[in-house]
Amino acid sequence: MLRIGKLPITFFALFIIVFPWIARVIPGIGHYPDLLIFAGIYCLMTMGLSLLLGYTGQISLGQAAFYGIGAYVSAILTTTYGLNPWLCMIIGMIVAAIVAIMVGVPALKLRGHYLAMATLAFGIIVFIIFNEEVEWTGGPDGMSGIPGLSVFGFNFDTTEKYYYLVWFFVYAAFIFTINVIQSRSGRALRAIHASEAASNAMGIDVSRFKIMVFVYSAILASLAGSLYAHRLNFINPTTFDLFFSIKLLIMIALGGMHDIWGAIIGAFLITFLSFEWLHFFGEFEVIVYGVILLLIIIFLPHGLAGIPHIVKGWLRR
């Protein structure tokens, strides 16, 4: 589980690079690059959550809060104060990291249900703040007029340009995450998941590692939030509600939370489910999500990424 093959990573990168050309040729999927922008934004968050939940064993039901912090810091600083969007993106990540440390230091001492509820409560409190601080955030109506992104006069104004921008970030984060997983730190995280007491005895600074992973996941979520805000040019609080945190959980449970590829598969599938395949259900899609979550937990505890292992097990028999 720690070794991640180089070949799939290269293939995946090639696929992402050529995909806009493929989408242009095949009829009916011309809008897929637009969907993949969202898939990429979700991937940033699921990778962080996978490292936190799947590899380190620490649950967080408040990731939507960091997503929202990134989006709102970008929105407020660019529209109200006219700062450079890239600077705002970095400030957003710093703010998210500080909040993650403030919440994470006491919260990550907790285990199991307590940690789940603490992060859940944190997420809802941040959501309430987005709704109530009308002077800053525009309240439930949200904020509009968030500028797009550009670099030295080059505007990321088309879907394809933004697609490559988002996936540049996703790929960088992906490579970094893989390196973390395959390093000494990655082994330490697995050890923490297996037994905190044993890890402590081996000299692993358990709480420091847990907080570092939590902060990393918060920074990625904040980056995703900024990218979201600059893409849509409009945000409102409902995007960052409790259900979005649960949706992230569904993504990594569906893909497989013990495998970094699971984070990517889950983000892709849920993006396509919610924007493309579940239109028929309208708002009742939540029932489908709930059923998916239950079926996965009961029948495929390792998610879709665990299927190859199951198949291998059958073949060996």
Next chain:
Amino acid sequence: MEKITFASQLMQYLITGLTVGSIYAMVAIGFNIIYNVTEIINFAQGEFVMLGGLIMVFLHVAAGLPLLAAFPLTIILVTLAGMLLDRLAISPIRQPSVLTLIIATIGASIIIKGIAMFIWGKDPFDLPAFSGRNPIHLMGAVIQPQYLWVGGFLIIIVILLTFFFEKTIIGKAMSACAENPDAASLVGINVKHMILLSFSLSAAIGAVAGITITPISLMEYDRGAMLAIKGFGAVVLGGLGSFPGAILGGLILGTIESFGAGLIHSGYKDAFALIVLLAVLFIRPSGLLGSVEVSKFKRF
């Protein structure tokens, strides 16, 4: 018209707070019943309350059943929902861990919520108060008769549960499961049945909470999550697993929320209970009446 003084306003906050707090206490008791037998925190606990309210509205208002018939029928239906939850979501899990159980109950809660949205839509529903809406005046504060029903039902639940756990053989068997499931099954107690029973009991109590609160605050499909987390706040404040703690925690939490909303900022009404929850978790996770020693022996 009586003059509204600051003192009478405080009295009003206290009364409203204790009423809402009684509901949180009922949710908290529901959490504890399941936790004590299974060590599961049921994230779908709030959905029982929502179902209780909405099914009661359907039976009493839409179908026109009298209160005395609709009330028990609602409780039976919600209890069935609780049994289904155990049979369909919890017991099929082969390798239970905290994580999978949390995810399973979250999955169940969004399914229940989605089905409720499908049946009732998104509008809030009202239920006639049990004994009218002529308020009683006490020291300048206004007491709705329904407030007394809420408090009364909390007391009834506590009495019945005490009797059940102390005097009946099934109740004692359930307490035995809570103490030590392996030893309990060795003396011939069917632990699976006890788990099913704990979900049923807890659903029934959730239903009572939903039925009694709906005439005061209406009920809609998405109320469950917030009720669950506030109920959990009451659980933690009182100490996980402790029944007196659940009642105390619920009443304190409701009162804090009511005073916070009235005196500080009404928009942050929902945040106060959550801030209390975080503060307790960060400072004293064992709660007011819980024991640190006992929590160390728990599996999860």
